[in-house]
Amino acid sequence: MLEVLHLAVNYRGTAALENISFSLNPGQVVGVIGPNGAGKSTMIKAILGLIPKRQGIIRYRNQALSRQLSQVAYVPQRSQIDWDYPITVKNVVMMGRTRHTGWLRSPSRASKAIVQAALERVGMWEFRHRQIGELSGGQQQRVFLAQSLAQEADLFFFDEPFVGIDKTTETIIFNIFDELKTAGKTLLVVGHDLGEAARQYDRFLLLNKYLIAQGSKSEVITSQNLQQAYGDSVLWQLTADR
């Protein structure tokens, strides 16, 4: 179980997150929803120790997560990745193996087989020699998904994986989420809307600086909670009754 206790984050003295507490159980896909600027990406980065927290404890299996980062796979928002960086599809996925092989050792036969299987799983093996900048948005997302699979992690964090992708990629991502769930993995997924993708989630965290609600869809997606998170934005009014 992953436990987040009283997490708070500041950016230059201004609070982006306050008093966030929840836990994640194995075999669940948990969706993080909330308006732009709610702190969804910030929450993932703080949990992973990529940015400092003002307060809070992050524990995985009763020990500090910071000492178990090899258990974690993270796929950041596409906008945060430098797509001009000269690297092939295959080497992006091979980077998922560095915790297993080390930076300086050449990859083992087993690692090469894992990378191939991951690329085949997302339908990108034939693109293995391409530069990542030369792919469509959906293909890029699939390559990073393959990298996370190659890591053989237990905890998966995906930041807005459904933005700017095609239907084929969406189906592949849904199927892989299902497989990871069945394998007892723990998934935290930042979603950009409450529509199609939200059907995938077993539980929801509704965020806007504070954790406004957490639980099942019927517990979280209520008019009152959405009003509190989104204010008078029309977004929730269109999606609340789905």
Ligand SMILES: Nc1ncnc2c1ncn2[C@@H]1O[C@H](COP(=O)(O)OP(=O)(O)OP(=O)(O)O)[C@@H](O)[C@H]1O
């Ligand atoms: N590096 C930074 N320095 C200062 N402020 C930041 C920084 N990164 C994010 N913020 C601010 O912190 C708040 C939370 O941002 P964050 O990107 O975590 O939100 P989000 O919910 O992921 O948004 P989106 O849905 O737009 O991706 C916002 O007000 C944002 O402007």
